[in-house]
Amino acid sequence: MTRTLLRNARIFDGLRDGLSEPGALLIGDDRILAVGAEADTAAADIAIDLEGRTVMPGLIDAHFHAYASRADLVALEKLPPTYVAQTGRVIMEDALRRGFTTIRDVGGADYGMWRALQEGVFEGPRLFYCGRAFSQSGGHGDIRAPHEDESVCGCAGHGLLAERVDGVDAIRRAAREALRKGAHHLKIFVSGGIASPSDPIWMMQFAEDEIVAVVDEAARRRAYVAAHAYTPETITRAVRLGVRTIEHGNLIDRATAALVVKAGAYVVPTLATYEAFRRSGLEDGAPKHLLDKLNDVYGQGIEAVRTCREAGVKLGFGTDLLGPMHKHQRDEFRLRAQVETPFEVLNSATAVNAEIVGMTGQLGTIAAGAYADMLVIDGNPLADLSLLYEDSVAIHSIWKAGRRVSTSVSRD
Numbered sequence: 001m002t003r004t005l006l007r008n009a010r011i012f013d014g015l016r017d018g019l020s021e022p023g024a025l026l027i028g029d030d031r032i033l034a035v036g037a038e039a040d041t042a043a044a045d046i047a048i049d050l051e052g053r054t055v056m057p058g059l060i061d062a063h064f065h066a067y068a069s070r071a072d073l074v075a076l077e078k079l080p081p082t083y084v085a086q087t088g089r090v091i092m093e094d095a096l097r098r099g100f101t102t103i104r105d106v107g108g109a110d111y112g113m114w115r116a117l118q119e120g121v122f123e124g125p126r127l128f129y130c131g132r133a134f135s136q137s138g139g140h141g142d143i144r145a146p147h148e149d150e151s152v153c154g155c156a157g158h159g160l161l162a163e164r165v166d167g168v169d170a171i172r173r174a175a176r177e178a179l180r181k182g183a184h185h186l187k188i189f190v191s192g193g194i195a196s197p198s199d200p201i202w203m204m205q206f207a208e209d210e211i212v213a214v215v216d217e218a219a220r221r222r223a224y225v226a227a228h229a230y231t232p233e234t235i236t237r238a239v240r241l242g243v244r245t246i247e248h249g250n251l252i253d254r255a256t257a258a259l260v261v262k263a264g265a266y267v268v269p270t271l272a273t274y275e276a277f278r279r280s281g282l283e284d285g286a287p288k289h290l291l292d293k294l295n296d297v298y299g300q301g302i303e304a305v306r307t308c309r310e311a312g313v314k315l316g317f318g319t320d321l322l323g324p325m326h327k328h329q330r331d332e333f334r335l336r337a338q339v340e341t342p343f344e345v346l347n348s349a350t351a352v353n354a355e356i357v358g359m360t361g362q363l364g365t366i367a368a369g370a371y372a373d374m375l376v377i378d379g380n381p382l383a384d385l386s387l388l389y390e391d392s393v394a395i396h397s398i399w400k401a402g403r404r405v406s407t408s409v410s411r412d
Helices: 073-077 081-097 111-118 168-180 208-220 232-240 254-263 271-280 288-296 301-311 323-328 331-336 342-356
Strands: 003-011 023-028 031-035 046-049 054-057 059-064 100-105 126-128 133-135 162-164 186-189 225-229 245-248 266-268 374-377 395-400 403-406
Touching: 054 342, 059 342, 081 100, 081 111, 081 323, 081 395, 100 342, 100 395, 111 126, 133 168, 168 186, 168 208, 186 208, 208 225, 208 232, 225 232, 232 245, 232 254, 254 266, 254 301, 266 342, 271 288, 271 301, 271 323, 271 331, 301 331, 331 342
Parallel strands: 003 046, 003 054, 059 100, 100 126, 133 162, 133 186, 186 225, 225 245, 245 266
Antiparallel strands: 003 023, 023 031, 054 374, 374 395, 395 403
16 A cells, blocks of 8 residues: 655545644545544655645536537437547546546436446546436427427437436336446436427426336435426425435525425536526537527526525535536536635535535545545635636646546646
């Protein structure tokens, strides 16, 4: 075991609002062995003086699409799978270069990408994946235009990011197949969305018995269900039926937020995607129907975060970016800072997201026994969150599994 000692580090552990006094951190292989006085007296093979810089947990993005290399999902479906795999690799590599050492993919990434990462075929974040998300016909994952039928689309219900399933038996079968393929969680669409051409935002999707079935299949595999949901009605129904994480949640109200808390569920806001589409969606290739529907949810995202905070909802941190807009991944920090403290945002992007992926104490924290996934920052992000904004160069170094893997410089 190679032991690396980091000296003169001020530590944000992901859990408490504050930095430690300058101290030491001992790493052995891929784990943190000791923090503080015990680390300071330990023998080490390598010693590095961080000169008072901040060490914090590596960032976790809990709503990501590694294979979404196009903003136009119809165009994405027409790409060769070998091409999609290569662009997915670049998207993951760049996410790591931005400081995201773990991502939860909620539609698209699969066992093949996970295995390549595990075997070190390429260097990217840790991956938690669901495979394809599940959509009813005419739901958010159905990208056919209203005039198209199955023969025109040619996709037979199996898209790159989503799969169409209708009925209890079909969704049970799809869930079992996804879990057989190693899915860490399952994803369903229970409301309309902006990327799909034929479903209004307010639409309630999947019948209750279908949602109950997928939740049951996940629970029996000790997994869980994430649900794309915007409106109070769809969020209420989802958490009542056992969904664990609500994705987006832009139109949530106070009463619904209270129900989320009572259910012990999470909300994962994704403000960066709406801002990115508003900023450059047209030039980045977003289809007209998406841009037309954007205003249905764009302005409400910030207020949804405020409402959830006031109700005590546990908030994760996600981005949901597509195509060239992945480069705006760290813009989520700037947007969330409008209504949250730096600690609240950083806690969401570290410790809370670690809870969501089932890795409490192993990811999202700086503590003995945790994976040594870390960022070294020039400055104190708890005092100045702009150190993590997308145009900042304050990330001194990025560590994954106990090894310095990159600087903050990426291909963006």
